[in-house]
Amino acid sequence: MSSASSSPDLGAIHKALSFVKDPCTGQNLGALGAIAGVEITGADVKVHVILGYPALSLKAHIEELVCVAVSTVDDVASVTTDVGWLIKPKPTANQKEPLPGVANIVAVASGKGGVGKSTTTVNLALALVAEGATVGILDADIYGPSQPHMLGVGNVRPQIRGQKHMEPITAHGVQVNSMGFLVTEQTPMVWRGPMVSGALQQLLGLTIWQDLDYLLIDMPPGTGDIQLTLAQSVPVTGSVIVTTPQDIALLDAKKGIEMFRKVNVPVLGVVENMATHICSSCGHEEHIFGAGGGERIARDYQTTLLGSLPLDLSIREQVDVGVPSVVADPESDISQTYRRIARQMAANLWVAQGAVIPVIEVDDD
Numbered sequence: 001m002s003s004a005s006s007s008p009d010l011g012a013i014h015k016a017l018s019f020v021k022d023p024c025t026g027q028n029l030g031a032l033g034a035i036a037g038v039e040i041t042g043a044d045v046k047v048h049v050i051l052g053y054p055a056l057s058l059k060a061h062i063e064e065l066v067c068v069a070v071s072t073v074d075d076v077a078s079v080t081t082d083v084g085w086l087i088k089p090k091p092t093a094n095q096k097e098p099l100p101g102v103a104n105i106v107a108v109a110s111g112k113g114g115v116g117k118s119t120t121t122v123n124l125a126l127a128l129v130a131e132g133a134t135v136g137i138l139d140a141d142i143y144g145p146s147q148p149h150m151l152g153v154g155n156v157r158p159q160i161r162g163q164k165h166m167e168p169i170t171a172h173g174v175q176v177n178s179m180g181f182l183v184t185e186q187t188p189m190v191w192r193g194p195m196v197s198g199a200l201q202q203l204l205g206l207t208i209w210q211d212l213d214y215l216l217i218d219m220p221p222g223t224g225d226i227q228l229t230l231a232q233s234v235p236v237t238g239s240v241i242v243t244t245p246q247d248i249a250l251l252d253a254k255k256g257i258e259m260f261r262k263v264n265v266p267v268l269g270v271v272e273n274m275a276t277h278i279c280s281s282c283g284h285e286e287h288i289f290g291a292g293g294g295e296r297i298a299r300d301y302q303t304t305l306l307g308s309l310p311l312d313l314s315i316r317e318q319v320d321v322g323v324p325s326v327v328a329d330p331e332s333d334i335s336q337t338y339r340r341i342a343r344q345m346a347a348n349l350w351v352a353q354g355a356v357i358p359v360i361e362v363d364d365d
């Protein structure tokens with residue numbers, strides 16, 4: 001900083017900002033189009049930053065990075081900054097019309113059943129809310145619809161509006177509707193892909209979603225006809241694959257990645273669930289389902305390992321009573337991991353150009 005008598009140069013400020021990297025994408029804020037404005041009043045500078053993903057827990061950190069960078073410019077006396085976010089709809093490869101009230105649809109899928117896809121979906125949705133987004137969940141897991149139960153509203157039914165429209169149920173700040181309200185325990189067995197996709201489209205279209213930045217779809221497990229038809233029949237903007245590090249689950253997860261690539265839905269990354277277990281008596285850490293699987297699959301398929309969750313009693317207990325970890329214990333390591341994964345997923349969606357997402361350093365904030 002030099003004399004404050006003359007005004008700082010705008011070009012020099014932008015140059016300084018070009019060295020500020022967004023912690024999630026690793027790209028500079030200027031290249032991301034995130035510098036929404038620079039106001040110079042005498043020697044005072046105000047920088048407006050608008051990110052394309054919710055980043056409440058990174059806000060202060062990014063503001064500091066911006067202030068430090070701009071304060072090195074000649075003739076700057078003071079810097080203030082304001083980091084916000086605006087989540088815009090991304091176009092989809094299948095060019096389906098966007099749903100009213102929904103900016104982006106993210107399908108959460110797993111090849112294998114029982115790997116924790118629904119548990120991960122609900123915690124990621126709540127993590128996105130905690131980071132400052134408006135979020136809904138469509139429970140399309142016809143084999144085991146569990147979202148209303150995991151959100152503690154298993155006994156509530158959506159309100160019908162004007163004969164056929166449904167109001168989603170809101171729980172812990174997330175809007176939710178479920179295919180479980182349409183099916184009996186027997187129906188999934190006899191439904192084929194087109195029938196499921198028809199029911200899903202109906203449910204999606206007839207639910208009055210309120211200004212969602214993200215609608216997460218909890219997909220049925222598997223990579224067959226049903227899942228492929230689902231992925232093609234709605235305007236899906238991105239997908240996330242949940243797997244355990246076990247070889248058999250990884251094999252199925254690969255099929256999931258291939259399925260989404262086939263229909264040109266960007267794979268935003270892989271979440272490794274039940275990666276380790278820490279014994280509650282002796283504290284010994286074990287890789288029950290094997291080690292490094294998520295990282296391998298992400299590397300082999302040029303996608304991102306968004307993060308790993310441990311096999312932890314609290315995760316199971318908290319969804320069982322309808323208060324998932326991110327709400328039950330927001331400051332815990334587990335909740336922070338869900339929030340980091342959610343931010344990275346949303347940031348990857350922001351920069352997604354096509355089916356292949358570059359491998360990105362996940363910043364440990």
Ligand SMILES: Nc1ncnc2c1ncn2[C@@H]1O[C@H](COP(=O)(O)OP(=O)(O)OP(=O)(O)O)[C@@H](O)[C@H]1O
Pocket residue numbers: 110112113114115116117118119120141143144146221273274309310311312313315316317319320
């Ligand atoms: N990280 C974890 N630690 C401990 N328990 C977990 C974890 N993740 C999920 N679970 C538990 O594992 C069981 C299966 O999880 P979940 O229902 O989320 O799996 P899913 O992949 O959605 O299953 P499905 O294939 O039936 O849809 C649940 O009882 C859940 O509470």
